Every structure is written in structure tokens, then in C-alpha cells.
Amino acid sequence: MTPSLGSFFAPDSIAVIGASRRPGTVGYQIVDNLVTHGFQGAVYPVNPKARSVHSLPAWRSVRDIPEPVDLAIVVVPKELVLDVVEECGAKGVSAVVVISAGFREVGEEGALREARLMDRIRAHGMRLVGPNCMGVLNTDPDVQMNATFAPTMPPSGPVSFLSQSGALGVTILDYAAEYGIGIRNFVSVGNKPDVSGNDLLEYWETDPETRVVLMYLETFGNPRKFTRIARRVARKKPIVVVKSGRSVAGARAASSHTGSLAGKDAAVDALLAQCGVMRADTVEELFDLAMAFGTLPVPRGNRVAIVTNAGGPGIIIADACESEGLEVARFSPATLAELESLFPEEASVQNPVDMIATATAESYRTALAVVLKDPGVDAAIAAFVPPLGVRQEDVAHAIVDAAQRHPDTPVLAVLMGREGLPQGRQELRSAGVPAYIFPESAARALMALYAYGRWLERPVQAPATFPAETETVAALLTGAEEAGRDRLFEDEAYRVLEAYGIPVIPHRLVRSAEEAVAAGTELGFPVVLKVVSPHIVHKTEAGGVRLDLKDESQVREEYAQLMADVTAYDPDAEIRGVLVAPFRKEGRELILGMSTDPSFGPVIMFGMGGIYVETFQDVAFRLPPVTEQEAGELIRSIRSFPLLEGVRGEAGIRMEAVVDAIQRLSQLVHDHPRIRELDVNPFLATPEGAMALDVRIKLVSDSEP
DSSP states (O other), X not given: OXXXXXXXXXXXEEEEETOOSSTTSHHHHHHHHHHHTTOSSEEXXXXXXXXXXXXXXXXXXXXXXXXXXXXXXXXXXXXXXXXXXXXXXXXXXXXXXXXXXXXXXXXXXXXXXXXXXXXXXXXXXXXXXXXXXXXXXXXXXXXXXXXXXXXXXXXXXXXXXXXXXXXXXXXXXXXXXXXXXXXXXXXXXXXXXXXXXXXXXXXXHTOTTOOEEEEEESOOSSHHHHHHHHHXXXXXXXXXXXXXXXXXXXXTTOOSHHHHHOOHHHHHHXXXXXHTOEEESSHHHHXXXXXXXXXXXXXXXXXXXXXXXXXXXXXXXXXXXXXXXXXXXXXXXXXXXXXXXXXXXXXXXXXXXXXXXXXXXXXHHHHHHHHHTOTTOSEEEEEEOOOTTOOHHHHXXXXXXXXXXXXXXXXXXXXXXXXXXXXXXXXXXXXXXXXXXXXXXXXXXHHHHHHHHHHHHSOOOOOOOOOOOHHHHHHHHHHHHHTTOSBOOHHHHHHHHHHTTOOBOOOEEESSHHHHHHHHHHHOSSEEEEEEOTTOSOTTXXXXXXXXXXXXXXXXXHHHHHHHHHHHHOTTXXXXXXXXXXXXXXXXXXXXXXXXXXXXXXXXXXXXXXXXXXXXXXXXXXXXXXXXXXXHHHHHTSTXXXXXXXXXXXXXXXXXXXXXXXXXXXXXXXXXXXXXXXXXXXXXXXXXXXXXXXXXXXXXXTTOO
């Protein structure tokens, strides 16, 4: 809870500093919005060159206002902002919104100006929204405050909205009014050097009138803090986020498989999934989800009944549901019999229910009543295409009536066509039934609602702590750094995994053909040979790998040839030795990995490994610490998961071994931030267990933060 944010949303008085008498200016629009939309407190325009603004007495300075001021909206040139904020501090203003631009967003000079602004804010114990923002809004009837320069006042409702883009904020408020989405609070945070998304999440967490939180974000600021707060808040009320900037450019320079696949967007997806936050890809999808989350209960399951008056829309909705992961419900015999008694022979009573074009509003009421009482139905979508002679308002009323008789089952509507339908959609939305123009929007929103419900059912679980040889790992990392290396040798990397209980293939480091033969005899043939050198990263290209050596003579012969090939490839390469290990090919080749995102820190990757990892890119990500449950979800989230369970008579892998290894890897990278990238590829999984066959570990270099 952040009590100091209260002055932003429920001030008794507002000073608009930079208020203007000239229509079309921001200083005029904010005063106009406060007056026109009925702000319940006092408004004090501040303009040293005007006697009045919008028929309100104007003041030369905020210090001249005789009454206390709770909130100051600052709309002056950037050069004057610091002096104005200083005056607000002297006046005792507790909250300041700086609309003015010209700060960190414009470069180094602006960043210095923003730093000086924050010095003054902190010195006076004030809170700041902005700079470079469009303001704040509260539709509470006891407040009625539109302290933004957006001309639209959205309807009051349960949705609180944060936007990091001021320009997009104007559009958001327009769409909220058009879609009938009731807004509780709206905040444009701008550069957010003080009040951030994390602060607002904590504020809305305890606001009983906020039931849904929507966020448009360009940056996370403090991702770890967001994770901690969002996990907690999402269990009380849903959070839906549009995160812009789906760039993978930062991954181009990565040296590991994990680094090249784990772009910033993968980290964002991982973070949001672990927090139970719904991610929308577009602003349109954000509103689709907002309509559902703002009014509907969470469905018990994913089985959907579809009722329509035309076959085409029913098929489209069924396809959309299945593509989203929803199931088109199978009706019980009793439901089918009752539907058959209600509709003509030409109608289809199988799901989707096609009542044909002669269906009336009463047809919708009765059909929905029948399918909603079927125990195999968890949600319903009613679609209407306007035929002649049927008013969409009557159909809307019938859908509302049926939905209200089943308040624990979500009902969504799709009203297709143009003429007259806006009124029907408005009637549905006002009654708590989200109404969509396109079938795909309804299916997407229902799936998000279902996914959120499943996340809520997850038990709260703390990450496991495994015994580990942390000092051994620290010594290996320090030794590499002191030798001027940013990578561990493979035998050192094996030792790091072993120190955390991650199984590795048995291996020996040898320095002669005879030692290689002895190691092969001890470990058991067939074996592999791999050169170990600080100067050879890609061993295969250098001829530094030999596979499936079946006996002593092959080992002697191939050892000599390996050394010759490596020397020819790089005559100056330092050869530390050759690694000997059993040759294994039976099992599923997986990859466990980690890369370091500049903003998010370590990112854990899991997927199908071996030579296909970058070809198919069937991988998924999580942020550590990873719990046992999250490790299981990570495994199940890849497309190839059915192969891991076993297909066509093949035995599945021992899933518990992989879940355990992911958790141990999570603890390893959390304990040792000097590890920059890590690849275990392949991580061979079988019905009996799993082990690392190959591992690479790269360290943070001296030039990196």
C-alpha cells in the first residue's frame, strides 16, 4: 500500500499551473476537463497574466492561493518546471503531475534536468507523476476528476489503467468510452522517475473499486520488484499488460544457443507468465480482454457452448475456440433431446447450435437456458447475424436474461454486422455481457479468462533449496577470471554442474593416447573424444571431436588424428587435454540453458536440444527462482512435449529428473551472478534419468556491468 498516492486520485483541491485562456492548448483543456466533467473539489488556475481562466479566478503563483492545495498539475515550459515545483513544495502540495516534456526522453541535458526535478521532489517529501505525461483521472462519482488533456471522460467502472505513452492514453480513453469499458482510475506515468507501475499496482491492490488492472508498458523499470508485486496482486484481481518493444536485436551478439534465442521479449513473456499476468499483443486485444475480465466470472473449465442463427459464424467461432485451446463442448443426451424439441428439423442442435435465420429473440433465450444448464458446459458464446424482422435489441435482451439466470457461468456475445448493432452491444455490455464484433475476439478473451482461472488454482509454492558446493563453484569462476578467461573449460563446467547435483556423463581428462585408452576401458566403449582448449570454442569445426569409438585401436588412431587436425586448424592453440566420455545416443536430446538479460537478469531456457535447437527453436523460458511447479509447466509448454511423454510405444522420459535439474540450474545461476551464459546441450533424458553430455559456461567480462 502506498498511502501517499491518495492525493493523485482523491484531492480536495487542484492547482493547474500554466492554465490557459486559449482553447486548443493543454493548459486550457485540463481546466476545461475539470470543470466540464464536474470535479467535486476546488480548482485553482495559476496564470500570472490572467485574472480568470474558464470563469475561475486565476492566481499569479501557487503560493498565492489562500487555501491548501493537494494536487498540482504543471503545464509550463520545461525551463520553468523546477521553479514551479519548488513553489509547490513551499506551499505544502503533496502530489505533483508534470505534463511538460523536455526531460530524460530528449537526451542527456533532459536527463540532468529530470534528476534536478527529483531532487526537489524528494527534498519536499512530495510524489511525482510524469514528467512528459498526460495526467490522471478518477471517475468515482464523489471525485469526478479528469485532470488530463484528453477530451473524453470514460464511463465509470472497475478497470484501472496505466499507460506509459501519453499519446496512446488519449486513444485509450476514446476506446474505453466507445467500447463501454468502465474506468476507475487512469494514469499516464510518462518518464516515471518516481511513481511507477509497481507503485500503482500496490495502490490498486487495496482499492476495492478496482477489479481489473490494465497496463500499457514500454519498460519495466524494476522487473524483479514487478514480479514480486504482480504475483501477489494477480491473486486478488487480474492484470492485463500490453508490452511494446518485441525486439530480438540484443540477442544477435550472444555466443550461446540460449543467448541467441532468449531475446528481451522471451524474458517479458516468462516474467508475465510466472506472475499470472495476461499479456495482450495489441491494444485491441487489451480491450477484448478488459471487457471479459471486467464483468465475467472465471469459468470452471474450457468447454464452450456456441449458439447462433447462422452456420458460418458458428463454424468460425468453433474454429477460433479450438485454435485458442478451448474445447467445443459435447452436449448430454438430455440437452440434445430438449434442443430438438425446440427447433425445426432444419436446425442443427449439435454444438455449435445453429437455430437458422428464422430464430427469434425468444429462441436465443430458450437455447441458452438449455445449454447453460448442461453439466458439460463451462461457458457460452451467443452469436447473432441480423436477419430481416428480428431486432438486435430484443436479441441482446434475451442473451442478458439467460446470462443473468446463470451468474456463475460466463456468457459472451458476438453481434455481427453494422446497422443497429452498436445499441445492442451497448445493452449487453451494460448488463455485464461482453459483446464483440468478431468471433476471434470472443474466443481469445474467453481463453485468457480460463488461463487466469487455472493460474489462480495453482498453489503458492516457494522455490526449493538444494545442498550445493557453492565455494567450489566460486573458486572455479575466480580461477578462470584470474587466468584472463571468460569461459570455463568443459571439465570445469562439468564440475560446476556436479557441485549443484545436476547429473553429468562420466568423463576423464587425458593427455595422451594411452591415457585415453585407459579411460575408455574404465568408462566402457564406445566413447567420444573432445579437445579441451581455451583457444578452440567450436570443437567440431576444428576437428576436435570424435564420436562412437568402439575399441582401443580406434581410440589410439582417432586420438592421434584429432591432435593433428586441431594443430592444423590452429598451430598456436594451447591444448589442455582431451575429454573422454561414454558415447550415448539413446534418449531425448534436450537443452537447459541460461542467458543474462540486461534488464531482467538471468533467464532460464528449456527445450528440444541437440543439433536442432536453433532450427526448430522449440524452447520456452522462465525467470529464476523457478519452483517445482514452474519447472513442470516450462517442460509442458514446448510444442514437442508429447514426444517426451512417449509416442508409438516408446517409453517417455523420467520427467522428475528434468524438473529437478531445472530447479538446480535456477539455484546455480541465482547464486553465481558472474555466470553470463550457460548451455547444457544436449541434456540427454531417458526413462531412467537424465544427464548433461555437453556444457558451456561463459562468464561476465570485465567490460560488462
